Amino acid sequence: MTSTGEIRFSHASPEATRGTAPVPNSNLPTVSASRLRVAETFVSRQGEGKLTGQQSFFVRTSGCNLRCWFCDTPYASWKPEGPHQTVAAIADEIAAAGVQHVVLTGGEPMLPESVGELCQILSDRGHHITIETAGTIDRDWPCDLMSISPKLAASSPEPREHPRWASLHQERRMPIPVMRNLISRARDVQVKFVVDSPDEFDEILAVVDELSKPDPNSPTQSLLASDDIWIMPQGITEAALDQAATWLRPWSDQQGFRYCDRMQIRWYGNKRGT
């Protein structure tokens, strides 16, 4: 990534065997000297989606190829912070924490190639890996749950204030073929839409339609089932989540989608490191 957050695309090395998920083994040697900018690491409970409640080690990479106006972690996107650490050191920190589930998030964790190396090490050690991504970069990395949060048009930064980022955001935010590749390779997947207004309903349905179309290799099967789709309110306070639920949950139920609360906000408030 360049210093302005623009990305140069390059492809990761071929994926190696994906491990099952026994107890993590901290005795295995680590091999990677590659570096990764990390905004924060912490142990918390997964607050969103199908693994809600699961104790997890979070690695929040710093740097993003989008700039959503509502981003709740601007210290990993708008103003990326944090030291560059080696992949080996991060893997060792995770092993020392003794937590099996690892959530790789950001920022955009699929941006740095070194995250692929981290995935490989974690997979070899038997960790369960969730990747929280906006789904704009095609990577074939070991991952147990691919958690894609496609960015809708209204998530754009304000164009007069941020003309360049507004245009990059629009260009990058919804590469349907990339998302379909991520979905078709995934062991398990959830697609989480952040919704700020009912005006976004039609756009969500159109994207779900595009993402669900059967793969040509198995033409009778949708790529996504309706219970892979999660509808999550935009909001960083309990009051905002409660208010949004009044109009969002009924629509989500009516469509046969799953409603996604943001339990970390209820458990801890909108605090860093939670």
Ligand SMILES: C[S@@+](CC[C@H](N)C(=O)[O-])C[C@H]1O[C@@H](n2cnc3c(N)ncnc32)[C@H](O)[C@@H]1O
């Ligand atoms: C900070 S993002 C990092 C991962 C990746 N860049 C992405 O957007 O999916 C982690 C999750 O928080 C969600 N998110 C960010 N800001 C939010 C907000 N204000 N309200 C609700 N969800 C938000 C994202 O959509 C994503 O599901």
Ligand SMILES: Nc1nc2[nH]cc(C(=O)O)c2c(=O)[nH]1
């Ligand atoms: N507790 C907790 N659960 C989360 N699930 C996804 C998160 C993220 O920022 O990607 C997140 C987070 O930041 N905290």
Ligand code: SF4
């Ligand atoms: S894609 Fe994710 S990390 Fe990047 S600005 Fe949007 S919400 Fe924040």
Ligand SMILES: [Mg+2]
């Ligand atoms: Mg978060």
